Amino acid sequence: MYVAVKGGEAAIANAHRLLADRRRGDRSVPALRLDQIVEQLALGVDRVMSEGSLYDRELAALAIVQARGDMIEAIFLVRAYRTTLPRFGYTRAIDTGAMLAERRVSATYKDLPGGQLLGPTFDYTHRLLDPELAAGGNVAEPLQRAGDSEVMPRVSAILAREGLIEPDGDMPQDHVPGDITREPLEFPMARDIRLQALSRGDEGFLLALGYSTQRGYARNHPFVGEVRIGEVELELEVPELPFAVPLGSIRVTECQMVNQFKGSAKAPPQFTRGYGLVFGQSERKAMAMALCDRALRASEFGEDVVAAAQDEEFVISHSDNVQATGFVEHLKLPHYVDFQAELDLVRRMRAEHDARERAGRAEEKREAAE
Amino acid sequence: MRGQQARDQAERKAVMATLAQSTGDDIVRLWNEAGLPSEAEFLRGPETGLVTVRGRVGGGGAPFNVGEATVTRATVRLPSGQVGHCYTLGRDKQKAGLAAIADALWQDPAHRSEIETRIVAPLQAAQAKAREQRRAETAATKVDFFTMVRGED
Numbered sequence: 352m353y354v355a356v357k358g359g360e361a362a363i364a365n366a367h368r369l370l371a372d373r374r375r376g377d378r379s380v381p382a383l384r385l386d387q388i389v390e391q392l393a394l395g396v397d398r399v400m401s402e403g404s405l406y407d408r409e410l411a412a413l414a415i416v417q418a419r420g421d422m423i424e425a426i427f428l429v430r431a432y433r434t435t436l437p438r439f440g441y442t443r444a445i446d447t448g449a450m451l452a453e454r455r456v457s458a459t460y461k462d463l464p465g466g467q468l469l470g471p472t473f474d475y476t477h478r479l480l481d482p483e484l485a486a487g488g489n490v491a492e493p494l495q496r497a498g499d500s501e502v503m504p505r506v507s508a509i510l511a512r513e514g515l516i517e518p519d520g521d522m523p524q525d526h527v528p529g530d531i532t533r534e535p536l537e538f539p540m541a542r543d544i545r546l547q548a549l550s551r552g553d554e555g556f557l558l559a560l561g562y563s564t565q566r567g568y569a570r571n572h573p574f575v576g577e578v579r580i581g582e583v584e585l586e587l588e589v590p591e592l593p594f595a596v597p598l599g600s601i602r603v604t605e606c607q608m609v610n611q612f613k614g615s616a617k618a619p620p621q622f623t624r625g626y627g628l629v630f631g632q633s634e635r636k637a638m639a640m641a642l643c644d645r646a647l648r649a650s651e652f653g654e655d656v657v658a659a660a661q662d663e664e665f666v667i668s669h670s671d672n673v674q675a676t677g678f679v680e681h682l683k684l685p686h687y688v689d690f691q692a693e694l695d696l697v698r699r700m701r702a703e704h705d706a707r708e709r710a711g712r713a714e715e716k717r718e719a720a721e
Numbered sequence: 722m723r724g725q726q727a728r729d730q731a732e733r734k735a736v737m738a739t740l741a742q743s744t745g746d747d748i749v750r751l752w753n754e755a756g757l758p759s760e761a762e763f764l765r766g767p768e769t770g771l772v773t774v775r776g777r778v779g780g781g782g783a784p785f786n787v788g789e790a791t792v793t794r795a796t797v798r799l800p801s802g803q804v805g806h807c808y809t810l811g812r813d814k815q816k817a818g819l820a821a822i823a824d825a826l827w828q829d830p831a832h833r834s835e836i837e838t839r840i841v842a843p844l845q846a847a848q849a850k851a852r853e854q855r856r857a858e859t860a861a862t863k864v865d866f867f868t869m870v871r872g873e874d
Contacts, residue, residue: 400788401788404788404789405771405788405789405790405791406774406788406789406790406791406810407790407791407811407812409811409812410791410812433771433789436769436770436771436791437768437770437771438770438771438772438773438789439770439771439772439792439794439808440772440773441772441773441775441786442772442773442774442775442790443775444775444776444777444784445774445775445776445777445787447776447777447780448780448781451852451855451856452859453855453859454859454862461866462866466863466864467863467864468859468860468862468863468864469862469863469864470859470862471862493858493861494858494861495854495857495858495860495861496857496860496861496863497857497860498857498860500856505780505781507779507780507781508781518779518782519777519778519779519780519781519782520778520779520782520783521778521782521783522778522782522783526783528775528783528784528785528786529785529786530773530786531786532773532786532789542778542785543778543783543784543785543786544785546776546778546785546787547785547786547787547788550787550788551788584738585772585774585790585810587772587792587808589806589808591796591806592806593730594730594731594733594734595734596734596737596806596808597734597737597738597741597742598741598772598790598792598808598809598810599741599742599809599810599811600742600810601774601790601810603776603787605780607779607780624779626778626779626780628776628787629787630774630787630788
């Protein structure tokens with residue numbers, strides 16, 4: 352028998368009204384404005400843009416406030432919004448070498464062209480809570496230093512001059528970059544598709560996997576060749592104009608991971624690489640992405656696939672936090688009928704079990720009597 | 722002749738780049754100050770959509786898709802016939818409309834210098850200043866290594 356049940360409409364409407372109230376909180380506290388979130392919770396906004404896979408600061412800020420600060424919910428909102436917009440095309444590939452860098456550090460070369468630029472970093476802070484911030488004190492303007500702007504070649508280019516590192520990562524000439532928003536995932540996948548999935552992947556998941564490689568699960572001896580953060584210009588080819596139209600700039604974080612060398616009978620030993628590129632300012636995510644990218648290249652280098660971080664199907668299928676939260680959280684939605692069926696089944700099994708036991712005991716008694 | 726055409730295209734692109742990098746508020750303010758005409762027929766938009774941003778594997782290798790960005794575009798025709806286009810990051814429709822009109826006016830010899838001096842030049846100057854300030858602030862965080870001499874020689 353199947354009985355359809357309807358109900359809860361009023362409860363749902365009232366719950367959403369209550370949610371709106373709780374989201375707003377105490378009305379005597381001023382409501383947050385989106386520009387406050389964009390300016391003062393900038394890295395949270397960047398995370399929502401990166402994992403929501405949509406570069407738009409105001410929308411990410413709106414999503415954060417609507418989600419009451421629940422980042423995965425905010426990412427979900429942004430992903431849903433994205434599907435409502437038409438596509439104008441694919442930009443020309445950004446040139447991170449031409450970036451106006453706001454931070455650029457290398458752990459492999461002390462004196463590299465362009466220098467070590469710390470930028471606005473949490474590194475070297477003492478991680479002590481600042482009571483002055485709670486009191487809302489004034490903040491000093493940053494210092495400036497004059498001087499010529501130096502060119503800032505990628506560290507990989509420096510190593511490449513000596514042939515000590517593998518090239519950037521080419522695909523066959525006629526290869527069209529795959530797009531996971533258009534085609535379903537298929538395994539094994541090309542590196543370009545993997546990078547797209549990793550770039551929108553969950554920061555915590557990729558961080559844990561990257562960490563696992565450092566702890567010995569698919570160890571590959573990484574060095575941060577370089578991390579750079581800054582703005583790059585976007586250009587789009589459109590049929591109505593004879594040149595690529597400039598769209599403006601976006602901020603990205605790039606990580607070039609340099610990993611232990613590989614060689615073969617034919618090729619001399621050289622460093623291998625992992626690559627990370629994410630929207631906004633997030634070097635943790637870019638570094639984790641680069642570690643995972645390198646680990647996932649195991650079969651390319653003939654390495655044994657022994658750890659989770661090397662398992663493409665495992666990593667890519669579970670890196671998307673919108674899919675993950677959808678499947679985990681759906682468990683709390685009504686499963687009354689499913690559960691009734693299970694309940695019925697377990698009752699029947701119990702009855703059969705009890706019947707068997709009773710029969711067994713009767714048999715024992717009979718044998719003892721005989 | 723071809724050289725002239727290439728120069729024109731490069732200049733037009735530079736104007737579009739400056740407008741795309743500006744905020745809508747700045748464009749509106751300068752537009753009002755200059756008293757430029759803003760009547761135009763919208764052939765398309767302003768409408769918001771997505772572009773997929775591409776990066777390169779390893780920084781310089783094969784292209785891959787990083788994620789999407791919002792872009793607003795508009796195409797306008799002036800009463801004098803010029804057709805102008807704009808594509809700009811974000812969702813500011815007023816900005817996209819005005820930038821498309823600016824592109825059309827720039828193609829009209831009667832308005833080109835006005836667009837360049839009253840709109841583009843001040844925006845460019847402000848952008849160059851902001852860029853230089855950002856660069857100088859970053860430069861102040863550059864590490865100057867020095868060698869510690871230890872022990873007696």
